[in-house]
Every structure is written in C-alpha cells, then in structure tokens.
Amino acid sequence: MEPARRPAFATYSILMGLPAYAALAWLAARHPGVVAGGGVRIAVFTVLAALSWRFSFSIFPKTSISLDMAYILTALLVLPAPSASLIGAGTAILGSFLRSREEATFMGNFSVVMINSAILVAMTLAGQSLVGYAGVAVQPGEGLSPALILSLLTLFLLLNTVNLSLMTVSIGVRGEPLLPYVRHYGSIFLMELFYTVPLSAVMVLLYNRAGFPAFVLLGVTTLFASVLLKNLNLAQEELRRGNEELTHRAQQLQALNSISREITANLDLDGVFETIHTQCARLVDATSFVICLYNRERAEIHYAYVVRDGKRREARIEPLGRDAISWVIKSGKAVKLRDLLARQEDVPVELSEMDPGLRAVLAIPLVRLDNEVTGVLSVGSPRPDAYTARDQETLSAIGQTAAIAIENARYYEMATVDQLTKLYLKDYFHQRIDEELNRARRYGHAFSVLMMDIDSFKELNDAHGHLAGDRFLHRVGEVIKGNLRSHDIPCRYGGEEFAILLPETEPAEAIVIAERIRRTVGEIRIRENRRMVGTTISIGIASYPRSARRSASDLLRKADGALYQAKREGKDKVIAAA
Numbered sequence: 147m148e149p150a151r152r153p154a155f156a157t158y159s160i161l162m163g164l165p166a167y168a169a170l171a172w173l174a175a176r177h178p179g180v181v182a183g184g185g186v187r188i189a190v191f192t193v194l195a196a197l198s199w200r201f202s203f204s205i206f207p208k209t210s211i212s213l214d215m216a217y218i219l220t221a222l223l224v225l226p227a228p229s230a231s232l233i234g235a236g237t238a239i240l241g242s243f244l245r246s247r248e249e250a251t252f253m254g255n256f257s258v259v260m261i262n263s264a265i266l267v268a269m270t271l272a273g274q275s276l277v278g279y280a281g282v283a284v285q286p287g288e289g290l291s292p293a294l295i296l297s298l299l300t301l302f303l304l305l306n307t308v309n310l311s312l313m314t315v316s317i318g319v320r321g322e323p324l325l326p327y328v329r330h331y332g333s334i335f336l337m338e339l340f341y342t343v344p345l346s347a348v349m350v351l352l353y354n355r356a357g358f359p360a361f362v363l364l365g366v367t368t369l370f371a372s373v374l375l376k377n378l379n380l381a382q383e384e385l386r387r388g389n390e391e392l393t394h395r396a397q398q399l400q401a402l403n404s405i406s407r408e409i410t411a412n413l414d415l416d417g418v419f420e421t422i423h424t425q426c427a428r429l430v431d432a433t434s435f436v437i438c439l440y441n442r443e444r445a446e447i448h449y450a451y452v453v454r455d456g457k458r459r460e461a462r463i464e465p466l467g468r469d470a471i472s473w474v475i476k477s478g479k480a481v482k483l484r485d486l487l488a489r490q491e492d493v494p495v496e497l498s499e500m501d502p503g504l505r506a507v508l509a510i511p512l513v514r515l516d517n518e519v520t521g522v523l524s525v526g527s528p529r530p531d532a533y534t535a536r537d538q539e540t541l542s543a544i545g546q547t548a549a550i551a552i553e554n555a556r557y558y559e560m561a562t563v564d565q566l567t568k569l570y571l572k573d574y575f576h577q578r579i580d581e582e583l584n585r586a587r588r589y590g591h592a593f594s595v596l597m598m599d600i601d602s603f604k605e606l607n608d609a610h611g612h613l614a615g616d617r618f619l620h621r622v623g624e625v626i627k628g629n630l631r632s633h634d635i636p637c638r639y640g641g642e643e644f645a646i647l648l649p650e651t652e653p654a655e656a657i658v659i660a661e662r663i664r665r666t667v668g669e670i671r672i673r674e675n676r677r678m679v680g681t682t683i684s685i686g687i688a689s690y691p692r693s694a695r696r697s698a699s700d701l702l703r704k705a706d707g708a709l710y711q712a713k714r715e716g717k718d719k720v721i722a723a724a
Contacts, residue, residue: 152253166268167235169231180228196236198217201373202372213345213368214241223298223301228270231267234263235266242259294347298346394429421551422437425544433528438524480509503528506527507525523545566623566638568624570637572639579595597709598644598685602682606679606681610679622683626644668718687721688705705723
C-alpha cells in the first residue's frame, strides 16, 4: 500500500469495524445465555478457525488454502446465534495477531484487525440471517442428505459474495488494482468450494452424531494436517529459493568466466564493453546500461558505452557533478536508488540530473587493483524497487572482473591507438601489413595500401595555432574511420600523415575508397575566431601484387611515391602507383 493511502485505509477500517463490534455487542446482550453457556465451544471454534487461517497451505502454485471457513460454516449450522458472529470476530482478532508480521506498525496491524473483523462479522451475520429467517438449517441426528449439502452450498455462496463485495471496496480504498484480485478470487473459488463444503459436511455430521469432543478431535487432526502441509510448503519454498540461488550463482560464474575470457580473447575496448553488457543483461534488468571511465586529471566522466532500450547511444564527456555516477566515483561505494520519483533516497544525489525515464538505478564502482576508482558500471530500470541486494552483489562481482578487462583493453589501446585521432599507431600498422602480405601470398589475394598527407597543414597550424590543427586532425581521423570497413586498418603514420591497409582490395576498389575520403576531408570545416577553416588531403595508392611483390616496405615506398606525385600535380588528388 502506498504511504499516502494508509490514513484513508485506517479511517475506513475503523468506520467499518466499530459498527460491526457494536452490532456484536448488541446481539451478545440479547442472548446472554448463549454466550455464557457456549463460551467453551465458541472459544474452541475460534482457536481452530484462527489457527487454520494462520497455517493456510498451498497444493497448487499461486493458491492458498485455509480451512477457517469450514469451521464458520459448521458453527452456523450447529451452534445457536450469535455464536458464529462471535467466532468470526474472535478469528479476525486472533488470526490477525498471528499474522501481524504482515504490517510493520501498530496502526497498520490495528487497521487489519478492524477490517477483518468487519468482514467476518458481516459474513456471519448474513449467514445467521439465512439460517434464522430462510430456514436453512440441519436437524440433530440428521445424516448426509441433499438438504445438508444444499444448505452448506447456499451458505458458502452467500459468505463468499459478502466477502468479495467488502474486499473489493477495501482494495479500492487501499489504492490497489482490483482486477487482479477478482481474477485470483475467481481462480480459487471452485477449489475452495470443493474442499470447504465436504469438510464442513463431515464436521456437521460428526458434531451431531458423536458430539463436541469428537468434533474437537477431528478439528485438531485437521489442524495438525494443515501444519504439516504448511511446513511442507515452507520446505518447498526454501528448496525453490535454494535452487534459484544455485541457478543465479551458476549464471554469475558463467558471466564472470565469459568476461574473463574476453580479457585474453579480445582487447578491443568496445568488444569488452559489449561482452560486459550482454552478461549483465542476462542477470539483472538492464533497460539502461552505462559504462563510464573517469579522467582524474581533468575531473571528467567519459560515458564510453551507453545503451538505452536496446539502442547504443552516442558517447559523451561530462564534468564530475552530483549525479549518482559522480557520487559513486567520489565515494568509491555502490549506490542503489529504489525509486527516483519518491525522492527519499539515503545518498546526496541530485535526482534532477538522472534520466527521467528511469525509476530505479544501481551503480557500482570499477576499482583497479590499487583500489583507485577508474569508472562506474550502472544499470537502470523504469520499475521502482527493481534491484535487490543480490543484484547489487552480482553487479559488484561482475564489476571486479570488468574493471580488469577494461583496464587491460585501455592499456592495449594506448599502446596501439593514437589518442588524438583514435587511429592505430605506426608500429601496429607495420605488424598488420606484414601479416597481410604473408596471407596474400598464401591464398593469392590482392590488397592495397593508401598513404595520405594533409595539404598545407603547416600553414593551417601557423595561421590558427596548434589547437586548431589538433582539432582538424581529430576530425580527419573521424572521417577516415567513417569511410572504411570494419576489417580495414587505418593508422596515423606521422604528424599529418596517415596510412590505411585495405585487405583483399583490388586497385579499382581502393581508388573508390580513397576518392571518398579525399572528398569528405575537403568538406571538413572547423570554427576558429569566427571563421570556418579547412584544407585538403592528397592520397597515394599501391596494391599487391600489381605495384610491388617482394616486401611490405617496397609497397609502402610505391604508395609514398604516388602520394608525392599527387602533391607535385597540385594536391587534393588521388594517384595510384603502376
């Protein structure tokens, strides 16, 4: 129940309960002999009904069987009025007390007692009216007869109608959805009918034929069976939770093993991110998934891998702030936000900076072996309370392994990738071109090499400064990567020189790729002092086996010669070596 609904429900429960107890007191005053003479029997019925309610059990999934209505039906037929109503009120009080763990506060428990009392008293009053005024009764010594079964069926239908009517109003006051409750009630109605009416018939016959002691013996035996079935349910539930925990642990270990394999099998940072995302999504709700890397020198957070609703979002850089990810970086502790709309979180997080489509967030720090926080792994869900303590433990375990995988990939990237252009470094390029030459010789494939140099780059640097030059180089790197295939190898070869290895590419296809890069670079413009500035690029091409066969260095010399020919012929050209 939502906290805002609790006062209204408490008021409603009291307004329903007080008239019920007033009516009960009036009936008791009118029948003092029944109360005084039948006190023991009323008390025994009450205890049996309340304990049966307490030890309700399940036979089929999502069902809960309680035998308390069988005792109330029996009381209506074998005890004088208002005994059944007193039993109903006593069952509500004692049963609610035995189940008091369902509510955390005194007022919560008191509200439950009052509404349960009101409903049970209303049910028994309706039943007593039917018995008293409609002639629904059973005669002492009467055996099993159609009249007895019909009486029990009629009372069962009446009591359930009253119960359902009052419970629907109660659920409406609590602000809970009504349709699921009605569906559940309908699904168990026939089951309750099939065990309640026959058990009530046996109890009525035993009471009338063998007396109250025999009835008590049956009641105790039935209660003992309920306790056994309840304990069996608890054991089954414990076994189910144990199986779920084992399954979860197995999935967690599988996720950790997959990420561990990624450390050695894939040193590509994006590949590592995708593996971590895939494994986390198998174990927790990852509607939103974020991996952030922290730059301590600049106090910046690089949102390196962001996925929302299955779609990859653009990476971005933000300054360290007061959102959940910043808090995790500053504190080095995990954070679990139960409901962003409730705004009752225990950590000083600026919720206005969070994604408005999320309700719950779980973020854990990525910690290096020297205990320095290098980033954050975060998941988010549109459902409130989407993450449990077990989810936090799972994500933390993955985070420990993920931090190592990410650091390894970052170190490898720094050793092989130019940080300004995000293209490969020269040494890595030479390693790959040697491998490609060997492969081409073995399988008879062709491949091509592009050598590129930015035209008049020194003039651009001299006129606008090195920062402008760096920005232009960064844009050129983006253009080159954006115009290549996934298996091509782009490289920053020198200051403003670039090289590209095009595996399995004939000269004609290499020219098409080179022309596309040349045109796109020529369209680059960067803003500098209210001016848009840019320049062009010249490209030379050499292909194996057409241009050179003996070595990779020969091929590179041919491509370099073609490049300088393009420079001599006026720049902004593509020349292919013979």
